[in-house]
Amino acid sequence: MSTRKPYVRPMTGWWLKNPVYIRYILRESTAVFVGIYAVILLIGLIRLSSGEAAWNGWIDAMRSPGAILFHCVALGAAVYHAITWFAVAPKVMPPLYFKGEKVPVEKLVTAQYILAGVIYLVLLGLILWS
Amino acid sequence: MANNEKTIEIEVLRYRPEEDDKPFLQSFKVPFTDDMSVLQGVQYIKDYLDGSVSFRWSCRMAICGSCGMMINGVPKLSCKTFLREYYPGKITLEALKHFPIEKDLVIDLSDFIGKLESIKPYIVPDAPRALEEGEYLQTPRQLDRIAQFSSCINCMLCYAACPQYGLKPEYLGPAAIALLHRYNEDNRDSAKAERMQLLNAHEGVWGCTLVGYCSEVCPKDVDPAAAINRNKVNSTIDYLLRFVAPRGGN
Numbered sequence: 001m002s003t004r005k006p007y008v009r010p011m012t013g014w015w016l017k018n019p020v021y022i023r024y025i026l027r028e029s030t031a032v033f034v035g036i037y038a039v040i041l042l043i044g045l046i047r048l049s050s051g052e053a054a055w056n057g058w059i060d061a062m063r064s065p066g067a068i069l070f071h072c073v074a075l076g077a078a079v080y081h082a083i084t085w086f087a088v089a090p091k092v093m094p095p096l097y098f099k100g101e102k103v104p105v106e107k108l109v110t111a112q113y114i115l116a117g118v119i120y121l122v123l124l125g126l127i128l129w130s
Numbered sequence: 131m132a133n134n135e136k137t138i139e140i141e142v143l144r145y146r147p148e149e150d151d152k153p154f155l156q157s158f159k160v161p162f163t164d165d166m167s168v169l170q171g172v173q174y175i176k177d178y179l180d181g182s183v184s185f186r187w188s189c190r191m192a193i194c195g196s197c198g199m200m201i202n203g204v205p206k207l208s209c210k211t212f213l214r215e216y217y218p219g220k221i222t223l224e225a226l227k228h229f230p231i232e233k234d235l236v237i238d239l240s241d242f243i244g245k246l247e248s249i250k251p252y253i254v255p256d257a258p259r260a261l262e263e264g265e266y267l268q269t270p271r272q273l274d275r276i277a278q279f280s281s282c283i284n285c286m287l288c289y290a291a292c293p294q295y296g297l298k299p300e301y302l303g304p305a306a307i308a309l310l311h312r313y314n315e316d317n318r319d320s321a322k323a324e325r326m327q328l329l330n331a332h333e334g335v336w337g338c339t340l341v342g343y344c345s346e347v348c349p350k351d352v353d354p355a356a357a358i359n360r361n362k363v364n365s366t367i368d369y370l371l372r373f374v375a376p377r378g379g380n
Contacts, residue, residue, distance in 0.1 A: 005147035006238045
């Protein structure tokens with residue numbers, strides 16, 4: 001007769017038991033802030049289509065301290081998410097070869113920061129220009 | 131040698147299926163020298179302190195993949211980890227997380243073995259090849275695509291690192307997918323279409339949420355997270371191709 005009795009350990013509270021898991025949960029929860037931000041923008045669009053008074057009301061609401069605080073937090077969350085994404089992006093793409101050599105992961109990560117920087121400068125230029 | 135000897139406390143999560151309802155911690159004082167691995171520490175316990183402590187080991191040089199355990203909560207090969215790294219603190223040892231404990235530090239690995247078999251971890255040639263036709267040729271570039279993923283030693287540290295596997299044991303998991311990728315990317319293989327069905331399944335690559343810890347704990351730098359996430363792209367392409375070509379164009 002078998003005396004086997006394998007013991008399965010519970011998973012309760014797993015996300016708190018390792019700093020890597022805590023960072024993972026933080027990364028995933030940034031989506032909540034980005035999602036709320038998108039909803040606020042959508043409401044802005046709806047207000048814009050409902051006339052000048054509605055639009056000005058939305059603009060005023062955006063100037064409230066609570067709205068500014070939320071936008072700062074949402075920006076922080078989006079930046080954190082972008083940093084974690086830049087770090088893992090080379091894992092998602094097939095290996096790139098340049099002149100027969102595999103492009104190192106560090107160069108791919110740096111390239112994303114440079115590309116993001118250039119895009120921000122172009123956007124900033126467009127805004128200041130108009 | 132005796133002059134250099136220090137003593138470290140090692141706690142082992144014990145579980146004896148015939149006597150215990152649940153695991154408990156047992157503490158041992160182990161004399162050690164700077165060149166001793168955690169595995170040698172456990173061997174000392176078994177030889178001199180308590181012969182009933184059970185654990186797996188074989189090669190003692192990080193190639194057989196048998197001696198993986200949770201060392202202070204982190205999945206590591208105990209032969210590749212040294213007692214001196216933890217001194218003067220204590221060490222807590224536990225069987226690899228997310229697997230059922232068979233006894234003490236020994237896990238039930240039948241789930242992993244079944245998954246490993248399911249991905250056909252061997253080259254399936256297009257047509258049988260006669261001996262006089264010679265070897266299957268591969269360029270350095272073709273080898274480079276698979277070399278990293280072929281370093282897997284099946285130690286299962288990545289499964290112990292993966293909370294998704296702990297939550298959904300039906301998930302194919304990091305090592306099996308890394309090896310699946312290794313054979314799919316091999317120019318000598320032709321079983322990709324069959325393996326893609328495993329990848330495309332809910333229990334395949336889509337069970338992964340890119341926690342990324344599997345790649346951090348891998349003792350052989352296999353980077354299973356890369357293999358899994360590249361295959362999310364492959365799985366998507368395969369899915370879309372199924373609308374225009376049978377078997378995803380493979």
